[in-house]
Amino acid sequence: MITDIRPAPAPATGTVSGPGTRRVRPGRLGLHAFLMTVSLAFLAPLLLAVYASLRPYEETAKYGYFSLPRHLSFDYYKQAFTDSGMGKYFLNSILIAVPGVLLTLFLASFVAFSVTRLKMRGGLVLLMVFTAGNLLPQQVIVTPLYVLFTKIELPYWMSDSMTMYDSYWAVIAVQVAFQVGFCVFVLANFMRTLPIEIIEAAVVDGAGVWTRYWRITLPLCRPALAALATLQFTWMYNDFLWALVFISDGDKLPVTSALNNLRGQFFTDYNLLAAGSVLVALPTVLVFLLLQRHFIAGLTLGANKG
Amino acid sequence: MPLTTARRAKRRGPRRFTSRDLAVIGVLLGIPVLLDLALVWGPTLASIGLSFTSWDGIGDLHWVGFDNYRNLFTEYPPFWPAVRNNLLWVAFLGLVATPFGLLLAVLLDKGVRFSRFYQSTLYMPVVLSLAIVGFIAQLVFSRDQGALNAILGDKSHPVDWIGDPDLNIWMVLLAAAWRHTGYVMILYLAGLKSVDPSLKEAAAIDGASETQSFFRVVLPTLRPVNVIVGVITVIEALRAFDIVYAINHGRNGLELLSVLVTDNIIGEASRIGFGSAIAVVLLTVSLGFIVTYLVQELRGEKKG
Secondary structure (H helix, E strand, O other), X not given: OHHHHOOOOHHHHHHOOOOOOOOOOHHHHHHHHHHHHHHHHHHHHHHHHHXXXXXXXXXXXXXXXXXXXXXXXXXXXXXXXXXXXXXXXXXXXXXXXXXXXHHHHHHHHHHHHHHHHOOOOOHHHHHHHHHHHHHOOHHHHHHHHHHHHHHOEOOOOOOOOOEOOOOHHHHHHHHHHHHHHHHHHHHHHHHHOOOHHXXXXXXXXXXOHHHHHHHHHHHHOHHHHHHHHHHHHHHHHHOOHHHHHHOOOHHHOOHHHHHHHHHHHOOOOHXXXXXXXXXXXXXXXXXXXHHHHHHXXXXXXXXXXX | OHHHHHHHHHHOOOOOOOHHHHHHHHHHHHHHHHHHHHHHHHHHHHHHHHOXXXXXXXXXXXXXXXXXXXXXXXXOOOHHHXXXXXXXXXXXXXXXXXXXXXXXXXXXXXXXXXXXXXXHHHHHHHHOOHHHHHHHHHHHHOOOOOHHXXXXXXXXXXXXXXXXXXXXXXXXXXXXXXXXHHHHHHHHHHHHHOOOHHHHHHHHHOOOOHHHHHHHXXXXXXXXXXXXXXXXXXXXXXXXXXXXXXXXXOOOOOOOHHHHHHHHHHOOOOOHHHHHHHHHHHHHHHHHHHHHHHHHHHHHHHHO
């Protein structure tokens, strides 16, 4: 416990929350004008999509998307839910993304921990293998994986197709294998900013590897884990290539890939597609809006906690 | 408990890990390593192997040497446009979207009012799926109904932003940048917040201008963020697929290497050998960037 009394490492001084309110300069006005313009420009396409989804196709075909409304209704949303059963696809997305994120973070944090904190030989090589693996484009590995998954047999209670192909196991396994690389990279960078003294103290106290990892390092990584969880959830939820290739049963598709069906069935009706897009985007936007304080605060506080 | 502690203390010299430690390491390190090797690196090597065959997915494997590559470089029309578009993508995100995100982060870091609103708005596109970005881009850029042409108001000669093969790649890049900028901004903003303010104060006392202190003092301390941002920029650019696929399946000026691979493998033709050769080209380009980054990382490691 004596070690705790030492002065905190240098970055800790960064916790000062800015040098107080500054005086208002005329330059601030220009700054606000600029930021407001950019913000509105960023928001405009989203609002346009929402707007288009509320209007009938005949109207926008005649007057264009950028015109005053004559009819506004939620008909396209009803249509998206009744005709294409989006509720089911949402559930499928959750079934893939939630286990995917949890597994990824659990495995990646241990790899990052052992690379940065256990002073193992070959740790750096391991880090490189994972990081480089995550940088590969999906298309490089998609064909051999497809062949592999059709060859792996699973019992019926795990997959009703009796193979790994056309089951969530395939999608989750690939998502985890692929995303672990990115999380290892970020978490290893984050863990290096944590004071090594804490781990050394734990070693002196006789803590085993599991304790050092689970009880001591992970709690300190909470901000980084929260940030990564948010990112990974949106990535896994948004990914449509894996499910498109590895799942053949239309009823098992996650919602992002199912959106593609909406497009196939109603190829010309972009307003229905806009409604579908808004529905698919909604969960990620909500997750972001609800968690953004933790997300931003987490990333910001990251370097100063210790 | 005192018993085990004593035993561990005795062992400390020659052996760093107890057998329980080794079991934990073996399982928890073994699973991700096996997953990574079996589902990422194994298939990568398999793709390289397949690129030297004429496999169609069903019959026997026939070794054809470099035939696929020869065809690709000399006789496959969409190949070079795809390479050009992929490189454009890297350049546009790296030279336009990323610096713009950094600029926004620096402005927001000055402690302006409504900073939270600006941050949320600018970051919003990042949480969208790239396929959705592609769909939304069509609402904006469509020739007859699109919002952009309505604003420009040129009814007699409307520009076909998406249909014109010389123009559409730039519109798609704008859409991609729309999503990329916010991501870069939030990463830099977090980095900037953690920079020790006394560094800037010291630079100011030494007579450095705001610009000087940013480029000479602040930016170098953001090295970890710079690396992450660089990696993300390259990943996004080489993976680009969903946007163009959502717009027109990557044809007519929007060719990308990723689309060509998918067309040859998943399409009706099922030219797996040929598709794998394109995948290997994509792999080679990526490896160029990847190795550069890893070398940089290694150097940073030695310095730090």
